[in-house]
Amino acid sequence: MTTDSWINETLYPDWGQRFLVKRELARVQSAFQDIVIFESTSHGRVMVLDGVIQITEADEFVYQEMLAHVPLLAHGAPESVLIIGAGDGGVLRRVLQHRSVRRAVMVEIDGEVIRLSKQFLPNIAGNAWYDPRAEVIVGDGIDYVQRAPDSAFDAIIVDSTDPIGVGEVLFTDAFYQNCARILGPRGLVVNQCGVPFMQADELRETSARRRRFFPHVVAYVAAVPTYVGGFMTLGLATKDASSLHVPAHEVRARAHAAGILGTTRYWTPEIHVGAFNLPPYIAQHLPE
Amino acid sequence: MTTDSWINETLYPDWGQRFLVKRELARVQSAFQDIVIFESTSHGRVMVLDGVIQITEADEFVYQEMLAHVPLLAHGAPESVLIIGAGDGGVLRRVLQHRSVRRAVMVEIDGEVIRLSKQFLPNIAGNAWYDPRAEVIVGDGIDYVQRAPDSAFDAIIVDSTDPIGVGEVLFTDAFYQNCARILGPRGLVVNQCGVPFMQADELRETSARRRRFFPHVVAYVAAVPTYVGGFMTLGLATKDASSLHVPAHEVRARAHAAGILGTTRYWTPEIHVGAFNLPPYIAQHLPE
Numbered sequence: 001m002t003t004d005s006w007i008n009e010t011l012y013p014d015w016g017q018r019f020l021v022k023r024e025l026a027r028v029q030s031a032f033q034d035i036v037i038f039e040s041t042s043h044g045r046v047m048v049l050d051g052v053i054q055i056t057e058a059d060e061f062v063y064q065e066m067l068a069h070v071p072l073l074a075h076g077a078p079e080s081v082l083i084i085g086a087g088d089g090g091v092l093r094r095v096l097q098h099r100s101v102r103r104a105v106m107v108e109i110d111g112e113v114i115r116l117s118k119q120f121l122p123n124i125a126g127n128a129w130y131d132p133r134a135e136v137i138v139g140d141g142i143d144y145v146q147r148a149p150d151s152a153f154d155a156i157i158v159d160s161t162d163p164i165g166v167g168e169v170l171f172t173d174a175f176y177q178n179c180a181r182i183l184g185p186r187g188l189v190v191n192q193c194g195v196p197f198m199q200a201d202e203l204r205e206t207s208a209r210r211r212r213f214f215p216h217v218v219a220y221v222a223a224v225p226t227y228v229g230g231f232m233t234l235g236l237a238t239k240d241a242s243s244l245h246v247p248a249h250e251v252r253a254r255a256h257a258a259g260i261l262g263t264t265r266y267w268t269p270e271i272h273v274g275a276f277n278l279p280p281y282i283a284q285h286l287p288e
Numbered sequence: 289m290t291t292d293s294w295i296n297e298t299l300y301p302d303w304g305q306r307f308l309v310k311r312e313l314a315r316v317q318s319a320f321q322d323i324v325i326f327e328s329t330s331h332g333r334v335m336v337l338d339g340v341i342q343i344t345e346a347d348e349f350v351y352q353e354m355l356a357h358v359p360l361l362a363h364g365a366p367e368s369v370l371i372i373g374a375g376d377g378g379v380l381r382r383v384l385q386h387r388s389v390r391r392a393v394m395v396e397i398d399g400e401v402i403r404l405s406k407q408f409l410p411n412i413a414g415n416a417w418y419d420p421r422a423e424v425i426v427g428d429g430i431d432y433v434q435r436a437p438d439s440a441f442d443a444i445i446v447d448s449t450d451p452i453g454v455g456e457v458l459f460t461d462a463f464y465q466n467c468a469r470i471l472g473p474r475g476l477v478v479n480q481c482g483v484p485f486m487q488a489d490e491l492r493e494t495s496a497r498r499r500r501f502f503p504h505v506v507a508y509v510a511a512v513p514t515y516v517g518g519f520m521t522l523g524l525a526t527k528d529a530s531s532l533h534v535p536a537h538e539v540r541a542r543a544h545a546a547g548i549l550g551t552t553r554y555w556t557p558e559i560h561v562g563a564f565n566l567p568p569y570i571a572q573h574l575p576e
Contacts, residue, residue: 015331041302059518223509279556
């Protein structure tokens with residue numbers, strides 16, 4: 001147990017954030033990665049994978065709301081949703097908030113992340129683990145999408161680490177090709193594309209890659225306090241462009257029907273629509 | 289000269305960013321504050337005042353564009369602009385880009401910040417210092433607004449430090465009252481209101497304070513990479529609500545006329561309009 005020491009994020013070699021550690025809660029070397037969970041005074045509990053901040057109790061709402069609500073409301077009435085990664089359960093919780101959702105499959109490769117999240121970050125997922133619509137699989141996302149039947153899902157949400165280490169396969173041609181196959185005709189896939197001010201390659205390369213299998217590839221932004229470096233981007237690829245042009249009043253109507261309106265602290269219908277307007281320094285990394 | 293050491297920002301006691309220092313360029317104790325300028329590998333040159341990151345060469349465009357272009361284009365055709373603080377000259381440069389501007393008065397209390405910026409951060413201001421429309425005063429902003437004639441300015445841009453230390457007087461009733469007096473009937477004042485995820489008091493208190501002297505008080509957001517902690521807010525107070533409801537196509541027309549269109553890397557007409565849509569976690573701190 002470390003007391004009153006600092007943890008430095010090691011994502012970038014020459015810049016980053018640091019947290020004062022109140023109490024270390026877990027430090028586990030799983031089969032896939034180094035997992036640390038600690039209590040901070042500034043951000044509540046924090047989970048770190050291989051030295052990179054993944055989630056904090058204080059600001060998780062920003063990322064989860066934008067990662068889950070935007071694609072599901074862009075679709076309109078998703079019934080079947082696949083979540084890859086997101087072992088803390090926060091995306092699962094947001095997905096299950098949507099009344100239209102009948103089935104949410106979550107595939108997380110590292111069972112230790114789920115186990116430790118249930119033990120030390122119980123508020124992130126809440127009761128989502130026990131929802132009868134949830135199917136939580138400890139397994140390989142790339143295997144899962146390879147074996148899933150055609151048109152099985154309305155939306156796929158990829159909440160991965162950066163394309164290094166365990167998350168790397170989720171940024172490959174094979175993965176996106178299968179995503180396109182297992183999505184219905186109005187289906188869409190969203191994945192995190194990093195913080196382009198620091199990691200522009202991630203947005204550029206994964207957008208170009210997804211463009212091979214989806215006719216419409218865009219990105220939207222969210223200002224996540226502990227994904228430091230300005231806007232992070234979330235990449236959205238779809239077979240049907242209509243989901244990309246939903247006006248704010250229609251997004252609001254859908255959110256009302258879904259039971260989302262009034263439950264959010266970052267997402268609003270106007271922010272949903274506005275998040276697709278990219279600053280030029282980000283837009284330049286997208287295809288076309 | 290420090291080599292290959294880290295500089296930790298000390299704005300918050302238990303969380304913050306750190307930079308790997310390639311070379312320290314200046315370390316000066318002025319009459320007002322501790323000034324450090326260093327060369328980083330991650331963000332180019334960086335200026336730090338009293339331990340708080342003020343500006344980096346790599347991301348200054350985000351803050352400067354949003355602080356200068358939004359109020360000037362919201363006004364429409366500003367001729368006379370007052371800048372308080374902003375000793376690096378970056379706001380002055382952006383203000384002078386606007387073709388309508390005939391006079392830009394900049395009042396910076398700390399002459400050392402100007403001197404060191406000219407020497408070590410020459411690209412931030414470019415040729416702005418030598419523009420015949422620029423009047424650069426080393427002096428106290430609060431004194432200046434007290435003595436300036438009624439209705440002398442179309443816009444006031446306050447680029448201050450946080451309301452601690454030297455910047456504190458720029459967050460007082462007396463200051464805002466004089467701002468209201470020296471602004472014309474369509475005038476507006478903008479000031480940085482901190483990062484509300486970490487400093488919600490700053491937005492709440494200064495918004496309530498400005499509300500005593502201006503009928504319309506709003507805020508807009510910008511995701512500045514090195515003002516870590518999610519969105520920073522810029523507070524805008526005006527006597528004339530029409531400047532707050534300019535549609536994107538009209539903002540675009542004004543930016544074209546002003547000579548701004550195509551010169552920016554963060555600001556766009558759509559981002560200008562969308563930045564006023566606040567996430568609920570921020571909106572809750574504004575009056576009404």
